[in-house]
Amino acid sequence: MAYSDKVIDHAENPRNVGTLDKEDPTVGTGLVGAPACGDVMRLQIKVSDDGVIQDAKFKTFGCGSAIASSSLATEWIKGKKVEEAEAIKNSDIVNELNLPPVKIHCSVLAEDAIKSAIADYRAKQAAKR
Amino acid sequence: MAIKLPIFMDYHSTTPVDPRVIEEMLPYFNEKFGNAASRSHAFGWTAEEAVDYSRERIGKLINAQSEKEIVFTSGATESNNVAIKGVAEFYKDKGNHIITSVIEHKAVLDTCKRLEKEGYEVTYLGVGKDGRVDPDDVKKALTDKTILVSIMLANNEIGTVQPIEEIGKLTRERGVLLHSDAVQGVGKVPFDVQKMNVDLASITAHKMYGPKGVGGLYVRRSKPRVRLVAQMDGGGHERGMRSGTLNVPGIVGFGKAADIMMKEGKEEGVRLLGMRERLRKKLDSSLEEVFVNGSLEHRLPGNLNVSFAFVEGEAMMMAIKDVAVSSGSACTSASLEPSYVLRALGVGDELAHSSIRFGLGRYTTEEEIDFVSDLVIDKVKHLRNMSPLYEMYKDGIDLKSVQWVAH
Ligand SMILES: Cc1ncc(COP(=O)(O)O)c(C=O)c1O
Ligand code: FES
Numbered sequence: 001m002a003y004s005d006k007v008i009d010h011a012e013n014p015r016n017v018g019t020l021d022k023e024d025p026t027v028g029t030g031l032v033g034a035p036a037c038g039d040v041m042r043l044q045i046k047v048s049d050d051g052v053i054q055d056a057k058f059k060t061f062g063c064g065s066a067i068a069s070s071s072l073a074t075e076w077i078k079g080k081k082v083e084e085a086e087a088i089k090n091s092d093i094v095n096e097l098n099l100p101p102v103k104i105h106c107s108v109l110a111e112d113a114i115k116s117a118i119a120d121y122r123a124k125q126a127a128k129r
Numbered sequence: 130m131a132i133k134l135p136i137f138m139d140y141h142s143t144t145p146v147d148p149r150v151i152e153e154m155l156p157y158f159n160e161k162f163g164n165a166a167s168r169s170h171a172f173g174w175t176a177e178e179a180v181d182y183s184r185e186r187i188g189k190l191i192n193a194q195s196e197k198e199i200v201f202t203s204g205a206t207e208s209n210n211v212a213i214k215g216v217a218e219f220y221k222d223k224g225n226h227i228i229t230s231v232i233e234h235k236a237v238l239d240t241c242k243r244l245e246k247e248g249y250e251v252t253y254l255g256v257g258k259d260g261r262v263d264p265d266d267v268k269k270a271l272t273d274k275t276i277l278v279s280i281m282l283a284n285n286e287i288g289t290v291q292p293i294e295e296i297g298k299l300t301r302e303r304g305v306l307l308h309s310d311a312v313q314g315v316g317k318v319p320f321d322v323q324k325m326n327v328d329l330a331s332i333t334a335h336k337m338y339g340p341k342g343v344g345g346l347y348v349r350r351s352k353p354r355v356r357l358v359a360q361m362d363g364g365g366h367e368r369g370m371r372s373g374t375l376n377v378p379g380i381v382g383f384g385k386a387a388d389i390m391m392k393e394g395k396e397e398g399v400r401l402l403g404m405r406e407r408l409r410k411k412l413d414s415s416l417e418e419v420f421v422n423g424s425l426e427h428r429l430p431g432n433l434n435v436s437f438a439f440v441e442g443e444a445m446m447m448a449i450k451d452v453a454v455s456s457g458s459a460c461t462s463a464s465l466e467p468s469y470v471l472r473a474l475g476v477g478d479e480l481a482h483s484s485i486r487f488g489l490g491r492y493t494t495e496e497e498i499d500f501v502s503d504l505v506i507d508k509v510k511h512l513r514n515m516s517p518l519y520e521m522y523k524d525g526i527d528l529k530s531v532q533w534v535a536h
Contacts, residue, residue: 064443
């Protein structure tokens, strides 16, 4: 299968690879997928007091399209309000990266990872109150 | 000397045609273009002579008793189909049971599945962790209804070589026919249809530096004389077993390719084994958690199938895109299932997703091996740095204890 230039770019120069302190109450961590399915994504966000995502990091075990989807996701959510990040759809990722049908689930995983990181952040905030 | 990119390390998928083969084929496209079935003039005789010479050369490679035992086909997919369906149909009054293994090529497995739908019974034998069929399992599976056992010589993914000689002893004793899909192993590891009591064998030219679209089926003519029902109706070519005008240039090339294998295969195997081990040792000494899939001992010299834990196979192939290899990862297939061969060995799904098959061949050089191993080591490290699984492994987390959200 031929990859789009954008997938290749993200896979070769992934943005925001790394780890945030998951014990930090302002950090939300999403871990989705399963090794047996061939894809695991971990996406983390660090949120400021006014609800803006200051930093985002990811690590992905998966194909080039999965890596590209998560890399793009971190790029997009940085600087966004949590609610805005939550509105990102996997179809936005598919369009941006020109993913073929067999790779749509990689983008679904990225959307799930964003949502799961936000949920974790919210759960932590709720626990604090 | 600078390395020429891309590097081909996928010799199990196909091989380039040896220039010596091309040279021998060329006259048969225009100068000697006759139809081998034309009995009435010199054009036909010349073509027929060339075809029979190829039969002889191919027969020699597998130690057939007579060149007449080689039937030409369009490739091993067809050979497997004719062998299994043809025998099943001819011997249906004798029995309806076939034994094969779960790691056969699809051309065998899907043929067997079709026969099951038609009322035949098929036993699919499992393999051990080493990727080999246990002859004892064959023995236990044989019944009075068994008409055919079909076990491949060497596997196309993991390169493991099957104990055909031992299986041949069993089938001969019981008067059951033995077919072997010998595509990957012929010329590369010992294969002798007489010594091994093989009754039918599928081969194809494009895996041995011959052209694509030409294959052969060895059909034993004595002790026992194997009969089969043709699956292609028409002019009755190939002694009625496979109708259709013969691909004379292709067959000439197949013959030459077999002749080269006969003369150089052994030496080539030694060279490939040396390079394969060089590659394996380099990867193994520079990287942790690298697993060879299947037996190292009973293996094609040019095959290395390894799993790099925590790194997904397709991402790996993309990272080394200047090197043509293949992977058992589901992400490379449309099915979303990882390789059925690796699964059959009991390799966990996560390691199956992480597998890479390196296939070395005639034109692989030592420089390429060094280039590829350095590149692979570098990229595995790079991909592991961005793998959450590797981080968890490093933190001492047992990945099996994690509650994964499968999707
Ligand atoms: C073990 C095995 N059997 C059969 C085949 C099919 O051969 P062909 O491509 O000649 O149809 C292949 C090649 O893909 C193979 O590796
Ligand atoms: S992770 Fe398997 S196709 Fe993307």
